[in-house]
Amino acid sequence: MTNHWRWLIFIVGLTLFAAYVALPADMKGVTPDDPICARFAEDQTIDTRGVRCDEHIRFDFNNDFRPEVDIAITQSLGLDLVGGLRVLLEADIPDVTAEQMRETANNISRRVNGLGLTEATVQTQGANRVLVELPGVRDRDVAIRTIQQTALLEFVDFSGLGGQALDFEGRRILTTEQLRLQGLRSTPDETLVGRLRNPLTNEPFKTVMTGAGLARASAQFGATNQAGLPEWFIQFEVKPEFVETFATFTGASIGQPMAIVLDGEVLSAPTIQAQLSDGGIITGNFNEESATRLALQLQSGALPVPLKVVAADEVGATLGQESVARSVRAGSVGVLVVLTFMVVYYRVPGISASLALIVFIVLNLALFKLIPITLTLPAITGFLISIGTAVDGNILIFERIKEELRAGKALDASLLAGFDRAWTSIRDSNISTIIICGILFLFGQTPGASIVSGFALTLALGLVLNLFTAVLVTRTFLYVLVQLLRATLQRRLWLLGV
Numbered sequence: 001m002t003n004h005w006r007w008l009i010f011i012v013g014l015t016l017f018a019a020y021v022a023l024p025a026d027m028k029g030v031t032p033d034d035p036i037c038a039r040f041a042e043d044q045t046i047d048t049r050g051v052r053c054d055e056h057i058r059f060d061f062n063n064d065f066r067p068e069v070d071i072a073i074t075q076s077l078g079l080d081l082v083g084g085l086r087v088l089l090e091a092d093i094p095d096v097t098a099e100q101m102r103e104t105a106n107n108i109s110r111r112v113n114g115l116g117l118t119e120a121t122v123q124t125q126g127a128n129r130v131l132v133e134l135p136g137v138r139d140r141d142v143a144i145r146t147i148q149q150t151a152l153l154e155f156v157d158f159s160g161l162g163g164q165a166l167d168f169e170g171r172r173i174l175t176t177e178q179l180r181l182q183g184l185r186s187t188p189d190e191t192l193v194g195r196l197r198n199p200l201t202n203e204p205f206k207t208v209m210t211g212a213g214l215a216r217a218s219a220q221f222g223a224t225n226q227a228g229l230p231e232w233f234i235q236f237e238v239k240p241e242f243v244e245t246f247a248t249f250t251g252a253s254i255g256q257p258m259a260i261v262l263d264g265e266v267l268s269a270p271t272i273q274a275q276l277s278d279g280g281i282i283t284g285n286f287n288e289e290s291a292t293r294l295a296l297q298l299q300s301g302a303l304p305v306p307l308k309v310v311a312a313d314e315v316g317a318t319l320g321q322e323s324v325a326r327s328v329r330a331g332s333v334g335v336l337v338v339l340t341f342m343v344v345y346y347r348v349p350g351i352s353a354s355l356a357l358i359v360f361i362v363l364n365l366a367l368f369k370l371i372p373i374t375l376t377l378p379a380i381t382g383f384l385i386s387i388g389t390a391v392d393g394n395i396l397i398f399e400r401i402k403e404e405l406r407a408g409k410a411l412d413a414s415l416l417a418g419f420d421r422a423w424t425s426i427r428d429s430n431i432s433t434i435i436i437c438g439i440l441f442l443f444g445q446t447p448g449a450s451i452v453s454g455f456a457l458t459l460a461l462g463l464v465l466n467l468f469t470a471v472l473v474t475r476t477f478l479y480v481l482v483q484l485l486r487a488t489l490q491r492r493l494w495l496l497g498v
Helices: 002-022 035-042 098-114 140-148 162-168 176-182 240-252 288-300 321-346 348-370 377-406 411-443 450-491
Strands: 057-059 069-071 084-091 121-125 129-135 153-157 207-210 214-223 230-238 258-262 265-268 279-286 307-315
Touching (some): 084 098, 084 140, 098 121, 098 129, 129 307, 140 307, 153 240, 176 207, 207 240, 230 240, 230 288, 265 279, 279 288, 321 377, 348 377, 348 450, 377 411, 377 450, 411 450
Antiparallel strands (some): 057 069, 084 129, 153 258, 214 230, 230 279
């Protein structure tokens, strides 16, 4: 029995941590509207003077305002619950194909999902339009910039400029690739007017390679300069088919500057120190947000079709606050009914099942914020269904225990047989349903069907947790109760539901 007490301590500690995570932000003293939080969003190394700007759990052991441990905690709600932003985009070139529009929609979907908006809806409309719905988003400019930017990354030849190359950092230049894309647009790109040309030739700068040649890109934080000061940068790898082009140019231009240009703006113009073949880094005075956004745009791919914004509107929740409150109230009543039934019908085992069900619910709510998962009504439905499956597993166990007791077996032997023999049924039923959830999740990855992913994800998460709570947690609680009430239970088997 000693082992069960150890498990009890672990379960109680885990549940207390999960309960803290699941608490609403305002109950933790989070005040994101405080003026200092706007500065903290740009630079997370500043001292907020005790103001909590988010729910993250941070541990800064050396007091340098760079936490060694940073546990992200966020709760996102879907468009049907909190409203958000709806953006209608249109292709800015004529004669686009259906395949180009589908690829554009897929790339936009990867971008917004990479920002944590797992319930964003992205779907094509007609022959040349894409509709994007972003739940909980209120910053119109940031959202549109992230979605619309083609993220045209260029590696540009700055040979011969020498020290002049640094003068171009932060300024916009004209390149051969920009002129090529301009020729495809149906409307003139006025942003190209006034961009700087190569001062040596008075011609546009030559583009060596674009972001299409990148295989991977990720935001990193560390020392990249001679001073050894850490900064945010982009680590990238080159696709095999572009390695020869990149390696040939860098090998022939050792000692010459090469500009790294994003949407026309020179991020940096480092001097090539050695031949580069399969990758390198991009620096450019990034903070965490800008580095993450750029890496996401490069990783998800440049948009095959340049887009222009036709409309961008804030929308209200498709479900009213009263509807949401009723849904929550109905779920709460359902859980209370289930808890009452388990205690009344199964008595002491029902108490252990009810405690395990509470642990199950708290762990789910915590994981929704730790992963994080955007909650919509379908996602909440998946969660509520998973509560029913958690109870199913306990019923299988308790009925088996009752059969063993009726057959005259001892209490300890009956408990052992109940958990051991019911385990295979619980495992197989949950795994089969998890497989179905996986299929639903894959179908939900297509544009316009992400709402299915939310349902599949919360249901699958509940089923996985059920394998932990219905067996281990319930077993721990029941064995501890049996140890405390052994004499009474052996005299009064009706307390075990027999």
